[in-house]
Amino acid sequence: ELRLKRNEKYWREPAKVDEIVIRQVGDAVAQAQLLQSGQADVAMNIDPETAKTLTGPNVKTESAPSNNFVYLAISSGAVANPFPITADIREAISLAIDRKSLVDFTLGEGNGRLISVPFPLDFPGGAGHSIPEYSPDKAKELLTKAGHADGFTLEATYPKLNVYGVDFTLAMQKIQQDLAAVNIKLELKPVEFPNWREAATKDHIPITFVFFAPDFYGTSQYVNYFGLAPDTPWAKRAGAATDPSFVLPESKTMLAEALKSAPDKAEKIYFDIGEKIKAQNIIVPMISPNTILAYGSKVHGVRNSPASNVPLYEITLDD
Template identity: 55%
Template sequence: MRSITIPFAQGLLGKLALSVSVVAALTSLSSPAAWAEERALIIARDMDINSLDPHRAWCDTCQIYNTSVYEQLFTVGADNQLKPLLALSYESNADQTEFTFKLNPAAKFSDGSPVEAKDVVWTFQRLKNIKGSASFVADPIASMETPDAHTVIFKLVASNSEFPSLTAGQMSGILNSDVLIAQGAVADETAAEKDEAEGWMMTNSAGSGPFVLGAYEPNTELRLVRNDAYWGDAPGVPEVIFRQVKDAVSQAQMLQSGSVDLAMQIDPDTLKTLEGSDVVIYNKPSFNFVYLTLSPGAKDNEVALTPEVREAVSLAVNRAELIEFTLGGQGQPIATPIPLGFPGGDGHTMPEFNPEKAKELLAAAGHADGFAISAVYPDLNVYGVDFNLAMQKIQQDLSKVGIAVNLQPVPFPNWREQANGDGIPMSMVFFAPDFFGTSQYVDVFGLIEGSVWSNRASGGGEPIVNPNMAAVRDAALAAATPEEAAAKWFEAGEMMIEDRVILPLVSPDIILAHAPDLKGVRYSACCNLPLAEISIGE
């Protein structure tokens, strides 16, 4: 606070006059009139919220919410490097099985209470025991210790060089344990059955983030309000209002009319309608991707999907035309199911388009006259990719080499049930990162026993496994340096290319359209859209 010196010669009346003016000035800065000059940030978005409990929330909008209302030990900066958040620093032992985090003693929850080691331990215990979609984050933890109120020691079940990145994931936000226990939250082994806090968390929040939950009306509106007790730099807007707007055309119209400030799901066709306006377009490559799948063990297979047949399918798909057809060119080709920009994701040879070679492979495999295959896929439009249009294009491509594709779009829950049951011969799906780390891709797409796509590719039969994949993953997680880890992740990426159970098609660009007076809009690997960085003003 700046000090003011008043000469004694001014006398008592002078002092009183100056004191009144200072008080008036300070009062004006904090008065409702001064705050009224600020306005809420209004965002148009097709919201996919399934929960506002960070340990149960699993959606793209949830990613924004979880990193705006709650905070993680670390976060990911614009350069995709880890940055301290609730923790000041961390250290690991030589084999990366033990990590010690030092908490920032200034960190406080929105009720003013300090963020302490006990809250970190309780949070990760609940995350693990709630047995939700995000619980894999806590699976590597064997035990936790708290030598003092601002130190947490994580002891892991195995080497894991990506553990600090896991703590920066949106699902790793630290919860106010005292508040949530009072609302029926449970962190022990009975959490999956006995935790009752989700209902309270749909109308309240208990985090340390720059915003708190204002109100939520499902399928209509989500409101976040500036956290007046925030311990860090205050966010640039007093309130954020998400409005449920399903289609890109409506989002663009609302943006042009001034009824919203930011439209988050503009597709390439709608983007053309904004040309020549004062709307600002943020267009960057994303870490999301859409992929084709081939499951050799699916029970509906009419022919054996051998490695040669899977390679023929890959060769027959014209990915460049697909990207132009579905996204107007607003996307990047991708070779392996590791995002471009992630460790091990860059430098792979892009898949070849060679229908003549595809025919040769099919003939050698005994399918010179072709064959038929069922393609069951979710009836979705994701990241601007209309799955029906994309699958129609793939159907046309494959017909030219003699493969007849029977398209069967279904609701997403139906697709999931079949994919996890008898399997699906061919499908199209999407994936977005849960944290900035490559292990998640090997654990999902790598043919390791028990992995998601090892199970789905087998259709409930004998597991389809690449015998070398697990060792490469484990070597990457035990690597002493990021460079050594990246080399191993690249090796894993090459192996997934050769397995050809997952055929990546495109990494769609992120297109955000916003009013010209918005500043600080960016896409983030950890947070999707960092709300606290956005401000409104000329």
């Protein structure tokens, strides 16, 4: 556990409680039990299904939009690819996934927002992008055009996690089912996160599922991570050294322009960068899950900040 004591010399208004104890708890059910029994005041990782079990006058729950998201990633230069995963094939994969059903299947209806570029919906340049249509027929046309009408098999290694209420194995099983309808077979390989990171870095992973959350309010961090400029994390993980066709060197120049521009102009630049990333179908965002805020009835001031964190210094507790 981590204990945080109030800093009486803080330059703003001091925190409203003397001490906050952050305790690592393994899963949502265990967190809910601690909250229900009064052993915890706030639970930070409750999924929608577990939230339904939190009943009674002593517990409050609410669902709030977040700026976290989960996404599919396709590495066109992965060593294990049976052949080059071209732009047409990547687009076919995107169109073959029923995103709305994926939300309903993993989180329950209304517990997440669809997202199509790797920028949070509430960040500059993140809103207003169209969601790719669900069209198995068009996906099949693209696969035929690419010379793979009979389908193929891809290795799908992903971290064995439940993040923001999304069980990655359930999500990948749903995606596996959708892609099977267009003759793309996924071999699901759940692994521990360190093993996933090693695989993504070393030989890359043909298709995977992972997550991202903001470190601060600002879109630049997303361009640096997902912008597909040379030597950026996902350009390397997608195998740019083998297949540089998807690389976007202009995203680095556009970012520099956005950083020195007025907010309105910067937002337009970020939007345009997002569209360029989206068109490559290397990073294929799926869901921005809602955050479930769960806390005791004596707790006040719990909210979700733009960076998807609960500002602890705002919390108060009845005596």
